[in-house]
Amino acid sequence: MLPAAASPIDPIDAAFAPWNGPVPGCAIGLQHEASPPLYRAYGMANLEQPAPATPDTVFESGSVAKQVTAAAVLQLVEAGVLHLDDDIRRYLPELPDHGATITIDHLLTHTSGLREWGDLVALTGWPRYSRVYSNMDALAMLARQRSLNHPPGTRFSYTNSGYNLLPIIVERATGCSFPDYTREHLFGPLGMAHTTWRDDHLRLVPGRATGYRRGDPGGFIDGSPMEDAYGSGGMLTNVRDLLAWVTALGDARLGAFVTRKLEEPVILVDGTRIGYGRGLMLAEYRGVREIFHNGGTNGYQAWAGRYPDAGLAMAILCNGRTVGPDTQARRIAQLYLPAAPGLRAGAPPPAERAARPGLYASDERYEILKIVEKDGGLGVEGGATLAYLEPGRYMLGSSELVFGDGRVERRRPDGTVAILSRRVPAAPGSAGSSAVAGSYRSDEVGSRLTLRPAGAGLELRFADRPAVAELLLPLFEDAYEGDGMLIEVLRNDAGQVTGVRFRTERVYSLEFERDAG
Known part of the structure; x- marks a missing residue:
């Protein structure tokens, strides 16, 4: 633990030293007990100008934004405008009846079973950031779905979908745009003057850092999100504002009801307790409570959280993918927390x-x-x-x-x-089966694709974007692996190929039927 007389600046500087140069950087805000807030920044906000990052630099906060969206909904629940057990189809009649009620609380707690809209649009050949998507586009794709990942309330399955629908619900329930609502009821009262939403990616934002991703060896490419979807992410802020948000939750400045509900663990229908509340992750680190959320949107990364038993609050915002804010947050937290018990690990026999x-x-x-x-x-x-x-x-x-x-x-x-x-792994060098070659379609995503043998696997092309091909490599029998997805071959009793099933981390199962002929 950090001695009381020691300054935390040197070890914090040391933690970020690799990013304190002509590379994408980070800003950090930290408050420990009654001490004044500490703000530091490292690296560059823009590599082309060049412009250094400062504590006033605006970044994207990724999924850290989910707690803000949840707080807006919970304010309306406390006011009686919304109810946690409201059927979401009351506000979103575009969605189909899946045979079981999906409530607002299911969206807040990632237990709705709704598939990840971002993975669904990728199965049209146009993943996120390849074209501009909005919350209404997410709703339109979810309205096409005939199945869920699981029945509502039975599983915890983290997706962005619910948090892109919640701003629409707020707007339809209040008649006020979500950015206006949050500015009036959240950001304004907390003095977060530099926080807003990226609901129009073309809007100029003074002081905003450019997001970056790795390009050629040793280089970077622009990683700014070309997207108008928000609520699940898309919140623009700086570390001064974000730290103010984190401490406000700890002090219940938005009201005890909002903080309590944000931090209330999910309980599934079978009684299983999940380490997630409503827009906040609930964990333990070094024997103390850790209440936080991380986030990443294209080239941006973020972490914001509290260790309430240690009186510690922290916010980290970065504009590159070479630094892990989660790792950095815990590395810095170690300066203030008790020593971790040793893990008794040995060599396996x-x-x-x-x-x-x-x-x-x-x-x-x-x-x-x-x-x-x-x-x-x-x-x-x-x-x-x-x-x-x-x-x-x-x-x-x-x-x-x-x-x-x-x-x-x-x-x-x-x-x-x-x-x-x-x-049983596929044999090394096994090629894609010619029996799988053909054209397939899915009404749930409105997409067609073709598969054909190519090299050691299969070549996948979507009809809406035929110039882009992806190589799928054999993983095990009748299963191929692509970028973030598994493709399983479906056969009838006679062994004939009838379709393929796509699985991603957030879309459990989506089938493409084989075209006749």
Whole structure:
């Protein structure tokens, strides 16, 4: 823990030293107990001008914005304008009846079962940032869906969809635009004069940093989001305003009801408790509560949160993908928090090293683990080393892996559990099957695609964007892996190919039927 007489500036500067130069940077705001707020900035807000980042630089906050959207809804719930158990189709009649009521609270808690609209538009050939999408575009795509990821309230499945629908609900319930509502009822009262929404990506914003992504080796490309969808993200702010927001929640300056409901854990219908509230993640770090949210939108990243038991609040905003605000937040928090208990991890015995490696895949969505022998133990192919606890039990980051007969359970700290089954990997050099070649269509996304054998796999092209091709590589029998997705081949009893099923992390299952002929 940081000695009381020591200045935190030097260790904070050290944490951000790699980004304190002619590279995309970060700004940080921090307050500890009754001490005055500390603001620092590192790196460049713009590489072309060039212009350095400052504590007044405006960044995008990614999914940190979700707590603000949730707070706006909760204010209206407290006022009796909205109710948590309202059927969302009361305000969004465009949506189909899925056979079970989806409530406003389901949207707030990521338990609605609605598919991720961003993954759905990607299955038209036009992913996010390749063309301009708005909240109404998200609603239109969700209105096409005939299925959910799961029945409402039964699972926690994080998506942006609900938080792009909530601003529309606020607007239809109040007759006021969402940016105007939040300016009058949230940003104005809290003195957040530099905070607004990116509801028009063409609008000029004074002092805004440019977002950047990695380009050629050692270089960068523009990573500013070409998008008008907001509520799930799209909040423009600086660290002074964002820190004011974080401390305001801790002081209940928006009212005890709003803070309490934001921090109230999700309880599923089976009683499972989830480490998420309404727009806030609920965790524990070094034995103290951690209430936070992270975010990332194209080239921007962010983190904002509190350690209320330690009197610590922090906001970090970055305009590049080379720094991890989550890692930096915890690194800085360590200066103020008790020491972490040591993890008693050893080397797995030879029998463990022999039994566990293999390919594991979820039967529900796109989630893959490739376990390999690594550094005398086990690890993820191309990734982290597993910390051995006891036979069949390991830690992968903050998740626990529990191996069983032909499967592994991934138990995340938020309370969710993913079950991955062992699969027989495709033989090296196996080519895409000519039987899969053909044209496929989906009415749910209004899209057609073609598949054909190419090299070691299949070539995927969407009819609406034929100039762009993606190579799908064989993963296991009748399954191919692409960029962020798994494609499974569907066959009838005679073994004939009838369609393909797409799985992503946030779209559990979406089928394309094979065209006749």
